[in-house]
Amino acid sequence: xxxxxxxxxxxxxxxxxxxxxxxxxxxxxxxxxxxxxxxxxxxxxxxxxxxxxxxxxxxxxxxxxxxxxxxxxxxxxxxxxxxxxxxxxxxxxxxxxxxxxxxxxxxxxxxxxxxxxxxxxxxxxxxxxxxxxxxxxxxxxxxxxxxxxxxxxxxxxxxxxxxxxxxxxxxxxxxxxxxxxxxxxxxxxxxxxxxxxxxxxxxxxxxxxxxxxxxxxxxxxxxxxxxxxxxxxxxxxxxxxxxxxxxxxxxxxxxxxxxxxxxxxxxxxxxxxxxxxxxxxxxxxxxxxxxxxxxxxxxxxxxxxxxxxxxxxxxxxxxxxxxxxxxxxxxxxxxxxxxxxx
Numbered sequence: 209x210x211x212x213x214x215x216x217x218x219x220x221x222x223x224x225x226x227x228x229x230x231x232x233x234x235x236x237x238x239x240x241x242x243x244x245x246x247x248x249x250x251x252x253x254x255x256x257x258x259x260x261x262x263x264x265x266x267x268x269x270x271x272x273x274x275x276x277x278x279x280x281x282x283x284x285x286x287x288x289x290x291x292x293x294x295x296x297x298x299x300x301x302x303x304x305x306x307x308x309x310x311x312x313x314x315x316x317x318x319x320x321x322x323x324x325x326x327x328x329x330x331x332x333x334x335x336x337x338x339x340x341x342x343x344x345x346x347x348x349x350x351x352x353x354x355x356x357x358x359x360x361x362x363x364x365x366x367x368x369x370x371x372x373x374x375x376x377x378x379x380x381x382x383x384x385x386x387x388x389x390x391x392x393x394x395x396x397x398x399x400x401x402x403x404x405x406x407x408x409x410x411x412x413x414x415x416x417x418x419x420x421x422x423x424x425x426x427x428x429x430x431x432x433x434x435x436x437x438x439x440x441x442x443x444x445x446x447x448x449x450x451x452x453x454x455x456x457x458x459x460x461x462x463x464x465x466x467x468x469x470x471x472x473x474x475x476x477x478x479x480x481x482x483x484x485x486x487x488x489x490x491x492x493x494x495x496x497x498x499x500x501x502x503x504x505x506x507x508x509x510x511x512x513x514x515x516x517x518x519x520x521x522x523x524x525x526x527x528x529x530x531x532x533x534x535x536x537x538x539x540x541x542x543x544x545x546x547x548x549x550x
Contacts, residue, residue, distance in 0.1 A: 243270065244360040250370065254377045265377060271389055272356035278349060279362060281395035287522040291498035291505070298338050298528040299535065307337045307532065308539035318432060321416070325436035326446035330540070332435045334533035335519065336401045343401040346425065347393040351376065354397035355406075372397055375406035383409055385425035400424025401431045402438075412438040442518040443511065450513045450530045454481040454495060454506040465496045467517045469510060476508065483508060496523050 251265045286294060311318060311333050322329035333342075340346050355376060358369035376388065376397070384391060385400065393399040397406070404413055404424055413422045416433035423430050459480030469492035473483070476495055487508070496507040507527070516526035 244356075246360055246370070250374060250377075254374060258378050260377070268352070268377075268389060269356060272350075272352045274357045274361055275349065275353050278354050278357045278395045282358065282362065282365075287524060289524075291524050291527070292501040294524045295501075295528060295531070299531055303337055303341065303532065304535045304539060306342055307333050307536035308543060310337075310342050311536055311540050312543060314428065314432075317429060321429075321433050321436050325433070325440040325444075327436045327439045327444050328446075328533070328537075330533040330537040331439065331516075331529065332432050333536055334529045335435050336431065337532055337536070338525070338529055339398075339403040340401050343431075346400060346403075347395070347398065349392060349395050349397075350389070351391040351393045351397050351399060352389055354393065354395055358396065369397065372406045375410055379406060379410060382421045383413065385423045402435045404434065404438075408438065412441055438519065439515055442515045444515045445511055448512045449487060449491065449508075449510045450516070450533075451496075451510065451527060452487060452508045453484045454508050455484060456481055456506055462495050465509070465523065466494050467509075467514050467521070467523070468494070469514060470494045473508060481506060481508070496527075498524065498527065 247266070247269055251262050251269070254260055254265055255262045286297060289297075307330075311330065315329075318329040318332060321327075321332065336342055355369055355373035359366055359373040360370070362369065391399060394403055398404060399409070402424060409422065409424070413424060413434040414430065414437050415422050416429035417427050419427070421427075421430075422434070424434060425431075454476070457480050462476075462479065471493060472489065473487055473491045473493045474489035476493060477483070477489070481495060491510060493508045493510055496509050498505045498507065509523070509526075513523075513526050513530065516529050517523065519529075520526070
């Protein structure tokens, strides 16, 4: 009596295929779980615009790690503090003294760059002093991790950081301090002593030492000239005022502060805000009020203050840079005078 073996053969056939099917699926599942749905579109855009290999771009992005620490850090920026608490972070004796020492150690380079770009050297020093304590604290996060985390997993500002990630992937190798997957910076993805975002590297960073590369980590000429170029391209006025204290005297209430100067100084004087020192009555200005340690502080802010806010939009940041720059310059002049004393 013949035996029908067909059903048994089918069961064995399927059983033997299961390990193969499992082995094919297992490596794929984690990658699909970790890959953001927006990655494919981003890779397609970069590949189209640059001709870079999509497989290589995906391999690079697949290395990125979403970091909760980055999401936590961006939710508590220092700019959320009042001026009375913000100012002491940056106007410390050590930061001023180290800024004076840095200026004096690199004076020839700083003043040469200052003349070339029409930017006061003490403001270049103050920027790197506020940003990274003169290059000591440039950030611990991988730039790739920061921009993937914020570009894909931080909805409030995802479009901005996605654009920065796109720019980073499109930058030529000679515009970066090293291989892209080794770069470190701030939780926001800013790099180097001056904390340049990728768009700023593309638009304003310069190869000042002429070695064919832009290195904002290890080339002091590139670092300082890039900050100066950023200011110059945003309209810094050589010798122009930055900010000046204002004394209210029966002043009318004004509209909210605007970063870009709104009125001639004489108009604010007519409204009851007097300058503590002589200034050009026609100088365009805005009025800024900050919560100081002893109560409200009123400030006239001018074009060069506005330029600093192009670097960081916080008016407290711009005020800290201005006051640190002045303190550094006072210290340099004092040291020069002491050196010339009999």
